[in-house]
Amino acid sequence: MKRIFLTGYMGAGKTTVGRSLAAELHLSFIDLDLYIEGRFHKEIRQIFAEKGEEGFRDIERRMLHEVAEFEDVLVSTGGGTPCFFDNAAFMNAQGTTVYLKVSVDELAARLETCKQTRPVLQNRSGEELKQFIAANLQAREPFYRQARIIFDAEQMDGPEDVQRIIEQLKEII
DSSP states (O other), X not given: OOEEEEEOSTTSSHHHHHHHHHHHHTOEEEEHHHHHHHXXXXXXXXXXXXXXXXXXXXXXXXXXXXXXXXXXXXEEOOTTGGGSTTHHHHHHHHSEEEEEEOOHHHHHHHHHTTGGXXXXXXXXXXXXXXXXXXHHHHHHHHHHTTSSEEEEOOOOSSHHHHHHHHHHHHHHO
């Protein structure tokens, strides 16, 4: 039985790497945000709007506990998942945790292209986007660093980089 939890800031590559790594390891793949949306038949932003962050984080915690019961699974967590309740310690107790570490500059470059799908980023660009990411990353880093494996996922420009990361993670995990 194997459980792997990928953590890291939005744009770090948790879903991209996770989906391919799960396939190579013959594990089921779960994107926690998509799992929540499927269970509640609402988008994450709708849940946030209706229940606020506190309500969403409680749902997220409950769904994390639910998927942690599954066997042979790789879970791509939301960017904030390890930062609330005892989620980081819980994931460490349930399986292997991996923090995909990426610099502020690289995260800003990745998120600039898809910020329209991320409401918290929509009205930010350039230096303002970098400052927002830097402040959030600084607050979240102590939680991310509780992962058993801290992996440099800085270089992810194309499929060959994703494959290289997967091969390296397979050796470590």
